[in-house]
Amino acid sequence: MSTTTFSVTVRVWRQPGPGQPGRFVEYPVGGVNPDMSFLEMLDVLNDGLTRSGDEPVAFAHDCREGICGTCSLVIDGKPHGPHHGVASCQTYMRSYKEGDVIVVEPFRARPFPVIKDLVTDRSAFDRIQQAGGFISARTGSAPEANSVPVPKEVADLAMDAAQCIGCGACVAACKNSSAMLFVAAKVSHLGLLPQGQPERDKRVLAMVSTMDGLGFGSCTNQYECSAACPKLISHDFIARMNRDYAKAVFRSAFRPVAAGAGD
Amino acid sequence: MAKLESRTPAGDLPGKWRRHKAEIRLVNPANKRKYEIIVVGAGLAGASAAASLAELGYKVSTFVFHDSPRRAHSIAAQGGINAAKNYQNDGDSVHRLFYDTLKGGDYRSREANVHRLAEVSVDIIDQCVAQGVPFAREYGGLLDNRSFGGAQVSRTFYARGQTGQQLLLGAYSALSKAVASGGITLNTHSEMLDLVVVDGHAKGIIVRDLVTGQISRHAADAVILATGGYGNVFNLSTYARGSNATAIWRAYKRGACFANPCYTQIHPTCIPVTGDYQSKLTLMSESLRNDGRIWVPKRKEDRLKPPATIAESDRDYYLERIYPSFGNLCPRDVASRAAKRVCDEGRGVGASGLGVYLDFADAIGRVGEAGVRERYGNLFDIYREITNENAYRDPMRIFPAVHYTMGGLWVDYNLMSNLPGLFVLGEANFSDHGANRLGASALMQGLADGYFVIPYTVGDYLATQKPGSRPKVDAAEFKQAEEGVALMTSHLLTIGGKEPVSHFHKRLGHILWQYCGMARNREGLSKALKEIPALRSEFWANVKVPGSGLALNQSLENAGRVADFLELGELLCRDALAREESCGGHFREEHQYPDGECKRDDDNFGHVAAWEYAGEGREPVRNVEPLNYETVKMSVRNYK
Amino acid sequence: MDLVRNLFCSSIGRKLVMAVTGVVLIGFVAGHLVGNLQVFESPDRINGYAHFLQSLGPALWFARMFLLACVGLHIWAATVLTLESQGARGDEPYRVKRWISATFASRYMRGTGYVVLAFILYHLAHFTVGLAQPASFKENIAHYVMKGDYHVLGVTVTAAGTEVLDVRTMMIRGFGSPFVSIFYIVAVGLLSLHLLHGAESLFQTLGWRNRRWEGGLRAAVTLLCAAYFLGNLAIPGGVLLGVLR
Known part of the structure; x- marks a missing residue:
């Protein structure tokens, strides 16, 4: 626990509303404690702005423990800040020192329009999910849980993919604003499990097509x-998704035509 | 006085739910599409309810204040979900899960509700596996279990340290499917700011669009609130910053009774507070207590010494010492209070003296660092990110923090509040955990309510409502409610005081933590009951809410939520003061055994206290629902 | 038709088109280099080889059309994907952009791609059509008479005594110009850089890559690209240094 505090300058993107022009504004922030999280530093900034009659900086946040996927800052050119494998809320001020100038921007991508300041609209991810990111299992219709064994390696791999928090950093980091990692995580999580096989081809085709369309x-x-x-x-x-997609394209093209289809 | 009819079915306990399902009214499939149901919140309870109801054919509208239903704070639950599958062959059964939950709740929950919860727990696991929830598996491909506090069997299913996330994503995927098929209308960035009651029935809500600021009216045949708990009344908690009580509080002010607000859970294993700027306390999953050993130095003088230099004989593994049969796995309330006691004795570790060690040295010696990493790696990573300390080398420092609220809106066996048509699910209701919740039971309850209870019980109410009879949104009640919301919004924006909302929230949190936290007494509570109204007046005179009401305005959102907390906090203290006993998470210092354990008073307080709003400036009415135990005998909890 | 739509109108489909055409083109440039390295042996080899290729008639034209189609598809997919990706980026660029893992080669694929296209056009003009240096073009210089047989897979395809175009002299005269040679070297250098990302990337696009052998794959691709560059460097280099004459 450190008690010495320091000051930094944040250059923050301010944008009053969707589609409106924005600009960078510089604010000094004093009394920064190394044990503070980055978002707590912004809280301190915002309380100061409120007291002085300015509007606080809008930024998205919620759980502040790296799991809800709400926080979405690009800090000095990297989504979620300087550290590897953490969300913005898990970035701590001990990574900075007296006098640092920190540039804070929103996730930038056309499918993620800015709502205000650092807050963006990521509902496109929900729409991709709605296109096929599910296993249809009507409530109450499920078989006994242990009736379908899933090899541990497969379950672990599915879990690796399923950990996605849907924050959109993959899109923000990509120079093409591609959502491939997000979609691949969903497609792989469900496509690896035996329960996900019946809708496997349909899922990957629908989710990729929706991703493109957005x-x-x-x-x-x-x-x-x-x-x-x-x-x-x-x-x-x-x-894995690329392979799955290619397979699905060919499998669905050369599948025997169902009776009644094409009438 | 509100009428509190629990509508618990008669007959033997194990058969109650089965018989109830067979007897309650049904809505025929063709009529289901004529009913509109509003679901507020899309955590485990809300998402599972919305998806299941849409599958049945009801027209569902879901409202969430988040940008996506997947952000609900259920996502942060780490450890697991209980189910009486007995896959471990260790003697588990529905009855044992029922009994553990009832006992863990210190005999302050309804027998019938808890039994139903234990019964449907097994269906939840089946449902989640079918949806693709990647639960941990054994090498043979079958499901794995771990142990949790308050139980002597291994019945907890888990997905690494992210069980809540995976269960929520499962429910969210079901919800997404229903959105795509048109069964659910999804409204994101939509905060419920009032409940509309028409002729005594809940028939709609008033919503503010958080992006545009537009206030709108929504009518339905039934309203389901699944908006989570109110622990953020303490400001510092393991809740998400956005978690709030506004929906249930405004429903309370429209006549829904608020049951047992003083039952708040303080989780024993959280990362200690470091400073005043802090916005959040982070939980370290209870599953850590499976392998970690909790201790403090025996002597005060040793508390600042590096832990490695403190000899084994100078350490006090106090949970193992006091509770030899449950040891480190005793229930949360018990473990939290024990930590408070040793810290009060001056033996707390860390600079603040508010911390105890959670030590993995033995576990590492037994299964190796890799073994510990395999089980808890992500938790150790979180700990390192926050504290910059390596818990593989030095023990973690932990301290209790507010984590869950067992209290909530009063509901009957059908999960309907005393306001007909208003259903309350998950943490937002009070129903299943009594005065203390066991680990891995919140996820179980949320999903039980949403997947397996509400789809049956909502029909029992709707069958009494003629299809198409719901009021129109231009009814006077809607207009009046909308005007009230608009007035409050514009009022908050025009106070023009000096202090930001966070200033008041922090002060409220200090008052509650000090006087209504892990230990409470008459004097402190009386003091809090003076200080909170004073703080509330100060808030309404001196809060500063910049910006406009017609755009995204986070200060405004927070102001409304904190305004509600300032009222709820008072009710919490009032309830704590009225309940002259100690039970579960509610510990009154006046009522304890010589060894510091909870002393219940079943004769005078073996009941649910359901508070009824009596109007602005008037004392709320304390209604009572007696708890009739037909099967289990209320006894002194013993984890020794 | 779904197959056509999924392959040519979806992002992953177009990437598959790029990868598959990329495989073909990599095969071509590799084979082309191996063939051309025969210039270091007796004139019989490269001239006999060239004559054999010329003698394939319709098959040669089929191969040329196929390769051109691959180049066309490759460029088409790249163009469409690039335009879409630029559109996806939005209007406001990042003020600060930190690259985390992208390799140098991957960041300049479009730039190296343009140079490769320009190079292909020049190369065809130079050695296939004879527009670039008409004076030393194979059609315009003295023919070469084969001294021995040229075999492919043990079959004599160009017999001794056959009068063939003197490709070898054309190459040596062509690369005799330092300007041409340096352009050629720079171009194949950028082509190698293009392949460095492309050859590795196609495994990802086709779904045949994972972290277990990503290191090995990267090493193998780097090695092959280096060999490719050195092989291509050898011909103009040899001419400039006077080793080839």
């Missing part, structure tokens, strides 16, 4: 996404 870019295999991911979800899942 205006996300394509993947150029630079892996900025997995490097920026607060859960360090591997881009191996993107490879």
Whole structure:
């Protein structure tokens, strides 16, 4: 526990509303404690702004323990700040020192329009999920849980993918604003499990098509996404989704035509 | 006085739910689509309810204040979910889970509700596995379990340290499917700011769009609140910053009774507070108590020494000493109070003296660092991020923090409040955990309510409502409620005081933590009951809410929530003062055994206290629902 | 048709098109280099080889059309994907942008791609059509008479005594110009850089890559790209240094 405090300067993107022009504004923040989280530093800034009659900086946050996926800052050019494998809320001020100038921007991508200041609209992710990110299992219709064994390695791998917190850092980090890592995590989580097999082809085709339709870019295999991911979800899942997609394309094209279809 | 009819079915305990399901009214499939149901909140309870009701054919509208339903704070639950599957062959059964939960709740919950919870627990696991929840598996491919506090069997299913996340994503995926098929209308960034009651029935809500600031009216045949607990009344807690009590509080002010607000859970294993700027306390999962050993130095003088230099014989593994049969796995309230006691004795560790060690040295010696990493790696990572300390080398420092609220809106066996048409699920209701909740039971209850209770019980109410009979949004009640919301919003924006909302929230938190935290007494509570109204007046005179009401305005959102907390905090203290006994999370210093354990008073307080709003400036009415135990005998909890 | 739509109108489909055409083009440039390295042996080898290729007639034209189609598809997919990705980026750029894991080669694929296209056009003009240096073009210089047989897989494809185009002299004269050679070297250098990302990336796109052998894959691709560059460097280098004459 440290007691010495220091001061930093934050250069924050301020934008009054959707589609309106924004600009960077510089604010000094004093009394920064190294044990403070980055968001707590912004709280201190905002309380100061409120007291002095300014409008506080809007930023998205909720659980502040790195799991809800709400916080979404680009700090000095990297989504979620300087550290590997953490969300913005898990960035601590001990990473900074007296006099540092910290540039804070919103996630920037056309499918994530800015709502205000550092808050963006990421509902596009919900729409991708709605396109097929589920296993249809009507409540009450489930078989006994142990009736379908899932090898531990498969369950663990599915869990690796399922850890995605839906924050959108992958999109923010990608120069193409591609959502491939997010979609691949969903497709792989469900596609790896035996329960997800019946809808496997349909799922990957629908989710990719929705992703494209929402205006996300394509993947150029630079892996900025997995490097920026607060859960360090591997881009191996993107490879897996590519393969899954190719298989689904060919399987669905050469499947025997069902009786009645095409009438 | 509100009428509190628990509507608990008659007959033997294990058969109650089965018989009830067979007897309650049904809505025929063609009529279901004629009913609109509003679901507020999309955590485990809300999302599972919305998805299940939409599958049945009801027209569901879901409202969440978050940007996405997947952000609800259920997502942060770490440890696991209980179910009486007895996969471990260690003697578990529905009855044992029922009994553990009832006993863990210090005999302050309804027998029938808890039994139903234990019964449907097994269906929850089946449902979640079918949805693709990647629970931990054994090498043979079957489901794995771990142990949790308050139980002597291993019945907790888990997905690493992110069980809540995985269960929520399962429910969210079901919800997403229903959104795609048109069964659910999803309203994000939509905060419920009032409940509309027409002819004594809950028939709609008033909502503020947090992005545009627009206030709108929504009518329905039934309203379901699944908006979580009110622990943020303490300001510092393990809750998400956005977690709030506004929906249930405004429902309370419209006539829904608020039951047992003083039952708050303080979780024993959280990362200690470091400073005044702090916004959040982070939980270290209770599962850590499976392998970690809790201790403090025997002598005060040793408390600042590096832990490694304190000899084994100078350490006090106080939970193992006091509770030899449950040891480090005793229930949360017991473990928290024990930590408070040793810190009060001056043996707390860390600079603040408010901390105890959670030591993994033995576990590392037994299964190796890799073994510990495999089980708890993500928790150790979280600990290192926050404290910059390596818990593989030095023991963790932990301290209790507010974590859950067992109290909530009063509901009957059908989960309907005393306001007909208003259903309350999950942490927002008071129903299943009595005065203390066992670990891994919150997820169980949220999903039980949403997947397996409300789909049956909502029909029992709707069958009494003619299809298409719901009021129109231009009814006077809607207009009046909307005007009230608009008035409060504009009032908050025009006070023009000096202090930000957070200033008042922090002060409220200090008052509550000091006088209504882990230990409470008459004197402190009386003091709090003076200080809170004073703080509330100060808030309404001196709060500063900048910006406009017609755009995203986080200060305004917080101001409304803290205004409600300032009222709820008072009710919490009032309830704590009225309950002249100690039970579970409610510990009154006047009522304890010589060894510091809770001393219940079953004769005078073996009941639910359901507070009824009596109007602005008037004392609320304390209604009572007696708890009739037909099967289990209320006894002194013993974890020794 | 779903198959066509999924392959040509979706982002992953187009990436698959890029990867598959990329495989073909990598195969071509590798084979092309191996063939051309015969210039270091007796004139019979490279000239006999060239004559054999010329003699394939319709098959040669089929191969050329196929390769051109691959180049076309590769460029088409790249262009469409790039435009879409630029559109996805939004209007406001990051004030500060920190690259985390992207390799140097991957960040300049478009730039290296342009140079490769320019190089292909120049290369065709130079050695295939004869527009660049008409004076030393194979059609315009003395023919070469084969001294021995040229075999492919043990079959004589160009017999001794056959009068063939003197490709070898054309190459040596062409690279005799330092300007041409340096442009050539720079271009194949950038092509190698293009392949450095492309050859690795196609495994990811086709779904045949994971962390277990990503290190090995990267090492193998780097090695092959280096070998490719050195092989290509050898011909103009040899001419400039006077080793080839």
